[in-house]
Amino acid sequence: MDRSRSKLLNYTVISVLLILAGPALLSGVGSRLGAMFAGLFFRDQGLNDDSYARTLVLELMLENAMLREAAVKTRLYREMLGYVRLPETRAVVARVLYRTEGLVGGGFVVDRGERDGVVPGSVCIASGGLVGIVDRVNEASCTVLPITMPGVLVSAVCGESGAMGLVSSGVDGAMEMSHVDLAVSPRVGEQVLTSRFGGVYPDGIVIGFVSGIEAGAPGLDLVLQIEPAVDFRRLGEVLVLVPGDDAE
Amino acid sequence: MKPSTTDATVVSLAVVIQFLMEATLGRLLVAPNILVPLLVYLSMNRSVEWGVEGAFFVGLCLDFLTNQPPGATSLALILGILAARGILSKTTAAGGVSFYFHAILASVFSDILFIIFASRPPGVFLGARVLLVFPRIAVPMMLLAVAQTALIRFRRVSP
Numbered sequence: 148m149d150r151s152r153s154k155l156l157n158y159t160v161i162s163v164l165l166i167l168a169g170p171a172l173l174s175g176v177g178s179r180l181g182a183m184f185a186g187l188f189f190r191d192q193g194l195n196d197d198s199y200a201r202t203l204v205l206e207l208m209l210e211n212a213m214l215r216e217a218a219v220k221t222r223l224y225r226e227m228l229g230y231v232r233l234p235e236t237r238a239v240v241a242r243v244l245y246r247t248e249g250l251v252g253g254g255f256v257v258d259r260g261e262r263d264g265v266v267p268g269s270v271c272i273a274s275g276g277l278v279g280i281v282d283r284v285n286e287a288s289c290t291v292l293p294i295t296m297p298g299v300l301v302s303a304v305c306g307e308s309g310a311m312g313l314v315s316s317g318v319d320g321a322m323e324m325s326h327v328d329l330a331v332s333p334r335v336g337e338q339v340l341t342s343r344f345g346g347v348y349p350d351g352i353v354i355g356f357v358s359g360i361e362a363g364a365p366g367l368d369l370v371l372q373i374e375p376a377v378d379f380r381r382l383g384e385v386l387v388l389v390p391g392d393d394a395e
Numbered sequence: 396m397k398p399s400t401t402d403a404t405v406v407s408l409a410v411v412i413q414f415l416m417e418a419t420l421g422r423l424l425v426a427p428n429i430l431v432p433l434l435v436y437l438s439m440n441r442s443v444e445w446g447v448e449g450a451f452f453v454g455l456c457l458d459f460l461t462n463q464p465p466g467a468t469s470l471a472l473i474l475g476i477l478a479a480r481g482i483l484s485k486t487t488a489a490g491g492v493s494f495y496f497h498a499i500l501a502s503v504f505s506d507i508l509f510i511i512f513a514s515r516p517p518g519v520f521l522g523a524r525v526l527l528v529f530p531r532i533a534v535p536m537m538l539l540a541v542a543q544t545a546l547i548r549f550r551r552v553s554p
């Protein structure tokens with residue numbers, strides 16, 4: 148075997164070994180390097196004067212979403228449920244650095260991590276609505292699994308009709324809300340909001356809009372086609388909701 | 396392989412530019428691909444090991460910077476360039492146009508292999524969206540062809 152073939156074989160084997168073992172051993176190194184390197188070229192938004200205004204806008208958006216959901220719940224379930232306060236949270240503005248792993252359902256790497264208080268399970272939103280949930284947290288960055296990723300489920304409620312169900316996405320990126328009760332009458336165009344019944348997301352964050360209604364299992368439920376409120380292809384800045392200092 | 400300082404500097408700059416384009420556009424496999432044509436050019440005109448050793452280290456740097464599974468880009472680049480070279484050596488003996496064909500084929504193969512290696516589970520995102528990898532290489536190659544033609548004409552015109 149000549150030397151060039153030997154090199155080809157060696158580097159191919161090393162690459163395969165890195166693919167197999169690298170994510171477990173070196174993923175933190177990668178995210179750290181990426182965040183440090185990106186910091187050389189992009190301004191730190193945390194030091195930008197505009198970031199304060201952006202934070203206020205996004206916090207108001209969050210407050211608005213919570214109030215909207217509270218109104219819906221109050222009207223529909225006043226007799227059954229009281230309005231339950233969310234745990235104290237604070238918002239951290241983050242910049243999307245890159246998409247990971249694939250074209251459609253990959254996660255987002257954002258430039259906030261453990262040192263900013265981000266923990267696995269933190270909710271990520273954008274000005275349009277819900278983005279996803281934090282999956283992996285490193286010191287200076289974290290990976291957000293978007294709701295368009297297959298396998299990410301969101302407990303949801305329609306803003307006007309009160310139809311409840313589970314929002315999920317297929318491999319092709321199409322989002323749908325399944326297990327919707329036949330007794331309710333959802334309408335095309337109405338808002339779909341997060342529901343606290345899943346125990347993961349706060350109430351009332353906009354997920355998207357109903358774009359179509361289909362019959363699910365015959366005689367059992369409805370399936371709603373959802374148009375996401377967030378343009379995941381042009382996501383620049385997001386807000387990560389992290390536990391507040393006085394949160395339990 | 397002992398690369399010249401100039402070649403290594405150019406490749407390093409290309410890695411930085413590629414990373415910045417990927418980070419600015421916010422999505423992988425959308426930014427124009429400039430690394431593969433550069434590696435193909437160097438492997439054809441400098442040393443064939445640019446397509447192996449160079450591809451490995453370039454891919455590894457890009458994997459770390461873009462937070463991809465380490466080794467995914469390396470393996471995709473090595474196998475993509477190798478496959479393109481193998482196919483072209485079997486099907487054509489053309490020298491003048493082989494760089495363009497080689498670069499386009501290598502880029503397409505590398506991107507498809509990258510999708511397979513980097514997806515979890517592997518290959519889950521293969522589908523119609525793979526067509527996006529074609530404009531990713533077509534644009535820089537067209538620009539290169541236009542620039543090359545203009546340069547040749549300029550040289551003919553100038554005394």
